[in-house]
Amino acid sequence: xxxxxxxxxxxxRSFFDRPSHEVAPDxxxxxxxxxxxxxxxxxxxxxxxxxxxxxxxxxxxxxPRNAVMFGPPGHLYVYFTYGxxxxxxxxxxxxxxxxxxxxxxxxxxxxxxxxxxxxxxxGNGTGExxxxxxxxxxxxRGRTIPDRDLARGPARLAVVLGLLREHNGLDAIVDxxxxxxxxxxFAVGRRLTGVPHGAAAVLEGLPADPASIRSGPRxxxxxxxxxxxxxxxxxxxxxxxxxxxxPRRRNAAATSVGEAPSS
DNA sequence: ATGCAGATAATCT
DNA sequence: GATTATCTGCATG
Numbered sequence: 001x002x003x004x005x006x007x008x009x010x011x012x013r014s015f016f017d018r019p020s021h022e023v024a025p026d027x028x029x030x031x032x033x034x035x036x037x038x039x040x041x042x043x044x045x046x047x048x049x050x051x052x053x054x055x056x057x058x059x060x061x062x063x064p065r066n067a068v069m070f071g072p073p074g075h076l077y078v079y080f081t082y083g084x085x086x087x088x089x090x091x092x093x094x095x096x097x098x099x100x101x102x103x104x105x106x107x108x109x110x111x112x113x114x115x116x117x118x119x120x121x122x123g124n125g126t127g128e129x130x131x132x133x134x135x136x137x138x139x140x141r142g143r144t145i146p147d148r149d150l151a152r153g154p155a156r157l158a159v160v161l162g163l164l165r166e167h168n169g170l171d172a173i174v175d176x177x178x179x180x181x182x183x184x185x186f187a188v189g190r191r192l193t194g195v196p197h198g199a200a201a202v203l204e205g206l207p208a209d210p211a212s213i214r215s216g217p218r219x220x221x222x223x224x225x226x227x228x229x230x231x232x233x234x235x236x237x238x239x240x241x242x243x244x245x246x247p248r249r250r251n252a253a254a255t256s257v258g259e260a261p262s263s
Numbered sequence: 264a265t266g267c268a269g270a271t272a273a274t275c276t
Numbered sequence: 277g278a279t280t281a282t283c284t285g286c287a288t289g
Binding site for chain 2: 064065080081082083084
C-alpha cells in the first residue's frame with residue numbers, strides 16, 4: 001500500500017527528553033528497528049513519574065526492575081509480566097526522572113517473515129495460552145497469523161522485534177553516520193538504513209497526521225483509569241482492541257477474609 | 264463479534 | 277500471598 005517512503009533518519013536523543021505524554025503522540029508513525037525486523041508504531045501509552053502517575057511502575061520510586069527508566073532518555077525499558085510476556089518502552093526525560101512510553105502496537109514494515117516465524121514459534125514469550133486442546137509443540141499453529149495481528153498488542157510487538165530481558169537498557173538512539181559498511185542494512189519502505197548489528201533505533205518514519213491521532217484511557221491498568229494517555233492512529237487495523245482491567249480472584253475461598261455473598 | 268478462564272513467574276506488600 | 281502496563285482458545289450470540 002503506502003508507496004510513500006519512510007524516512008530512514010534516526011531520531012535524536014533530544015526527541016525523548018520531554019514528558020512522556022508529549023513524546024507518545026509524536027511517536028506514532030515512527031519506525032523501531034531491531035535486527036531484521038522493523039515496526040511502524042500505531043499505538044502507544046505514556047506513563048509518568050514517581051508520585052505523579054499511580055499506574056506507572058515508577059510511582060513508588062526506583063527499584064531494580066524499573067531502574068532503566070531513571071536512566072537517560074532513548075533507552076529501552078523491557079519488563080517481564082504475567083509470567084510469560086515481555087513489554088517494551090522507550091524512556092523519556094533526563095536521567096533521574098522515571099517515565100517512559102509503552103509500545104502497544106504497530107505494523108511490521110520489514111522482516112515480516114522473521115516476524116511471523118517468531119510469533120508462530122512455541123516455547124518462547126507469546127505462544128499458547130492454555131496448553132489445552134492445542135496441538136503438539138511442534139511449532140506451527142493451526143492457521144497463519146494475519147499480517148495486521150503480528151504486532152497488535154505490546155507483548156506481540158516485543159516478540160516480533162525479538163526484545164527480551166537482555167535488551168532491557170539497550171540504547172535506541174543510533175548515529176546513522178556511524179553505521180559501518182559491514183553492518184546489516186535494513187530495508188524500510190524502499191530505502192535502506194544502516195543500523196549496527198545488535199543495536200536498536202527509532203527512525204523518523206512517516207509521522208502520523210495529527211488529525212488522525214486519537215487518545216483515550218490506558219489499557220489493562222487498575223488505577224488512574226481516567227488519564228487519557230493512550231494514543232493511536234485512528235482507523236489503523238494494527239491498533240489493538242481496548243481491554244479494560246479485570247481484577248481476578250484466583251480462588252474465592254482462598255482469601256482469608258470472606259466476601260459478602262451478595263449477588 | 265464479545266466474554267471468560269487459565270497460564271505462569273517476577274515483583275512488591 | 278496478591279497483583280500484574282497480557283494473550284490465547286473455547287464458549288456463546
